Amino acid sequence: MQKTKRLSRRITLTFLLFGAALTLMFGFGLVIALKSIEINMLDDILYAELREFQLQTESAQIPGFSHQRTTIIIYVTSRDETTKIPEHIRSLPQGIHDVTHDNQDYRVLVEHIGDTRYTVQFDDTSIHNRERDFIRLVWLCSIAALMLAFVIGWGLANYVISPIRRLAHQIKTFKNQPGESLDLSEFGDDEIGVLARQLQHYHEQLQHLLIREKEFASNVSHELRTPITNISLAAEVLATRADLSALEYARIQRIQRAVGEMSELIETFLILAQINNESVKYNDACEIGPVIRKVIEQQRVWLGNKPVEVVVEEKEPLKVSAPPGILSVLVANLIRNAFRYTEQGTITVSLESNQLTVRDTGRGIDMPTSDRIFKNDTKINSGDTNRVGLGLKIVQRICERYGWTASFESTKGQGSRFTVLFTS
Template identity: 65%
Template sequence: MLKINRIGRRIVFAFLIFGVTLVFVFGVILVIALQSFEANMLDDILYTELQEYQMQIKNAKTLGFPNSRMTIHTYITPFDEIDDMPVHVRDLTQGFHNVTYNDRYFRVLVEHIGETRFTVQFDETSIRQHGRDFVYMVWLCSIIILIIALVIGWKVSLRVINPIKQLVKQVSAFKHQPGESLDLSVFSDDEIGILAEKFQHHHEQLQQLLIREKEFASNVSHELRTPVTSISLAAELMSAKPNLSALEFGRIRRIQRAVDEISELIETFLMLAQIKNESNLFHDDCALMPIIRKVIEQQRVWLGDKPVEMIIEEKEPLKVKAPPGILSVLVANLVRNAFRYTNQGTVTVSTTTSQLIVTDTGAGINAAMQAQLSEHTVNDNSGNTDRARLGLSIVQRICERYGWTLSFNSAEGQGSQFTVLFF
């Protein structure tokens, strides 16, 4: 849901950026246009006033305010009497000027005609105050526009995000109710509705695939169990015969071990094929140490007469939320590989509050297989390590299914250590 909220925030942010940019550009243009219009208007007024005075008083040389009005004052001064003019306009050159004097603002036009200096002054203090009020009004309107943009962006984001949230909610429900279907009626006939239809189509295909997989696993397990059971019973009957030679008894034991291993593989594949989200449905804590001891006794046959010491260390009690059968398969594959490929030394199985650690002093793992383990692609079926590869592949699949982490540390000829982190 965090990513969906980010999409909504991005939509609102986009509207906000658009609103800020639009308002800023519009406000700046409006203020600049106002100031330019004001300056041009005042310059036109001053120039018009000057032209009128020039026409009315062509030879005037009197200092003062002839025809002075409230906002416009005109000074007509000979050059030798300029020092008698007001200080704020005395030293101005010809042209237009902005002058501030006694906290008032003036627009001044100065022009020399013959021996006379014409100075027209316009008091624009009130105009500037109105201009500031206008700028404040522009920014106030800008803030209102930004608020409106935020509200519109929020509304639009809700209209866009709500269907996505509904789709995510319904798809997430598949995790706990795999057989459920999407309610397509809540989606409009748009891109999200099309996406929901595609999700539904793929979900139905996956459900059909799972059903076929379960049926296949059930049928195959039934077909395989019958001959395996027959072989197992035949081996038991043969081992019960009197006067068996050591060679014959050894061969029968090899048959029984092979039958036991095939039976374990059948049960493992059947369980892996049928489990669907059981990691979320199984809530009972299962103690791992009793399973470890039982598995070790079952797998001791792989040690035979090899000088290998078996060490069990329960550093801290470990309980895992998973079916005992799955835990048994996990431990059995790790222990079996350790027993099979350790000719001398030790095999240590230890637990902490969150980890299962299986360490051996056996043959170790070559670089090629380590690369496959790191990439989760244990698929090479060559050489004498077929069963080891298959066992590690099963362990990887179980860990992936339940969200556990499998790590290893191994050097060829120096042994291996496998660690399963449960939480």
């Protein structure tokens, strides 16, 4: 499994984000509620102190009088004369205000009753300090809750993902091993168990299909070898006749080339039908240059009398660890398509240290066909009804089997470029 896309991490992250959102909402709610209650209580205290002062104090109407308690000071002045009020609250309009002066916090009520101005100042510095302490406590509790959510989420994710991880490990273990099967005893009757049983059933069906494919390919190959051998021997006998004309001899040679191609194609299909990938490993390096020259001569019949020049550019020697028959079929399909669909110009086959390129100046491939070029039902949209997709599908399957990469570029009416990168 890729470390950057592990399901357990996504579950943990989701749980953590949910916990963070819930904790932050709860924390902000507490802070907002505390602030609202605090403001309402302070405002009630200010109004209550002013009413009590007016009812109980005979000097409440005397301008210039001030009444001071532990945290509250009440200033009584005329509305036009405020010089006896401290400067930091002197110019405040009617209403309730928050004022900070000399590192002290005040809640101030300014009320005009008749011609008298009442200014009630409440020192709420200690309340604000406790409020900040409460906010810090909320943050600490939020962090602790997030850490707890992370631990719970991680443990829960590992618990939930554990059977999936075991299933993935088993599937990875028996990959490319037809005789292996899942140990279904590790899974219960939940959704993971159902998935494991369905995967086992699918695996068994797939193995039966692959075995039948292998048997079919082997049987067909065995049945075809005899008539092909007979055709080859008959062509060799005919080629030894002294009274053959040049045209007849050329036709016999064409039959011999076709027989050779069919033999190589049968061997290729046998290799592609193998179930175990280990069986297709080939340790000897085969040089592609001679294979290309041989294939060009075999496929030149597709050029006929067309004014097409074939150029082989062997920039660097290219050796690939694969059977010569496989390489011959791979190259033949690419070159045959170039020969068939190039009416004039140049066909260039280039060899580099790790890639083979076939370029042509043919009719090209349009965009809709390009999207399906390696599918077995692809046709060239040029009015020609001959199918070319099967050959390219064989190229693609050979590349997939050996870990190579096939790609192409094409412009309608200007030509195509097919490239095989031998990456392993």
